[in-house]
Amino acid sequence: MTHPRSSALDIALVGEGGGASAVTPVEAGADGRTNIFDFDRPRLERFFEEVLGEKKFRAHQVMKWIHHRYVTDFSQMTDLGKALRAKLESHAVVRAPQVVFDKASADGTHKWLLGMDAKNAIETVYIPDKGRGTLCVSSQVGCALNCMFCSTATQGFNRNLTTAEIIGQVWVAARHLGNVPHQQRRLTNVVMMGMGEPLANFDNVVRAMSIMRDDLGYGLANKRVTLSTAGMVPMIDRLAQESDVSLAVSLHAPFDELRDQLVPLNRKYPIAELMDACVRYALRKKGESVTFEYTLMKGVNDQPEHARALIALMRDFDRRVQMKDAAKVNLIPFNPFPGTRFERPDEQAIRAFQKLLNNAGMIAPVRRTRGDDIDAACGQLKGQVLDRTRRSAEHRKRLQAQGDVHAA
Ligand code: SF4
Secondary structure, three states, X not given: OOOOHHHHHHHHOOOOOOOOOOOOOOOEOOOOOEEHHHOOHHHHHHHHHHHOOOOXXXXXXXXXXXXXXXXXXXXXXXXXXXXXXXXXHHHEEOOOOEEEEEEEOOOOOEEEEEEOOOOOEEEEEEEEEOOEEEEEOOOEEEOOOOOOOOOHHHHOEEEEOXXXXXXXXXXXXXXXXXXXXXXXXXXXXXEEOOOOOHHHHHHHHHHHHHHHHOOOOOOOXXXXXXXXXXXXXXXXXXXXXXXOOEEEEEOOOOOHHHHHHHOHHHHOOOHHHHHHHHHHHHHOOOOOOEEEEEEEOOOOOOOHHHHHHHHHHHHHHHHHHOOOOOEEEEEEEOOOOOXXXXXXXXXXXXXXXXXXXXXXXXXXXXXXXXXXXHOOOOOOOOXXXXXXXXXXXXXXXXXXXXXXXXXX
């Protein structure tokens, strides 16, 4: 690749150890009013007490109006007094992301392109499946981590999403689905697996996940909210202290030499350190498992020696956590995109890889491709990114050199 990888990593790690990064926009909008979507319950309670001089339970009423009934206009919050509604009007706003378009797939998958500001848009995808409905949520506009097989990586990186922009994705989808928390659950799971590295936008992601799990928010059980990371080791430890969600790790290779190429973050946090952090995460709570995502790429990481090394890594994890099947593996056949040099293995190779894992006693489901007809499959999420890393321009140049006119 022509991109200077170290500088890409530097951008991604701005927030490391220090919470929200310098690129996270402030909460108040251009009109000076605070967006209520930026607040989880403790912050909204403080806002009501300290800024509005109101009782905490008023904050709870407002959360229910927003996240259970999808009302954003204070004047329609009829159990609040007129004076409070007027006060809210002058101090706050409930501003959801703007739906640029949405598209339904023949298989029930639904995709939204959401405008985050004048120049940036991100995608959010809903995937219904046998009694569950999973929403794949983005955490950043683009991504700076530059994983070699990732479509998002080719678009470069602009900025972190705010708490409002992250929970706003859930709100848009839940409203569209007619989801009623605790009663009519259409949205049962959230995976932070869309655009971006969630742990590089730690504070905003943790706050948004707290609203997802709050009874006054979307009431999802802790284990039904999953954060997927490429392996930001110190932030995995911080997550263990500050939040209680399921952890998924984008592993994709069992050897450092190969993972250094596929996931450049591995040069900073190699596999042994990553696995140590995963063990610490799992051990914080009895019976906790960690999911390892493994994207299968033809001739790259789909050979028997890769399967054997993966089995050894997972077995070692189970042994250290002292629980059978503590390590769960998801196999994801690669979804090609324009300009990529990687290919999807054929069905036989995918099954052969899976069989080796199964024979070793591991379950290792192959993730079915969903929403293919609307480009909503895993690794295909796109948006419009005002790219500060210049990676998208370089990717376009490469595509033009290859004569691919669909480059943009
Ligand atoms: S795979 Fe995830 S972490 Fe890696 S570049 Fe893509 S979005 Fe970023």
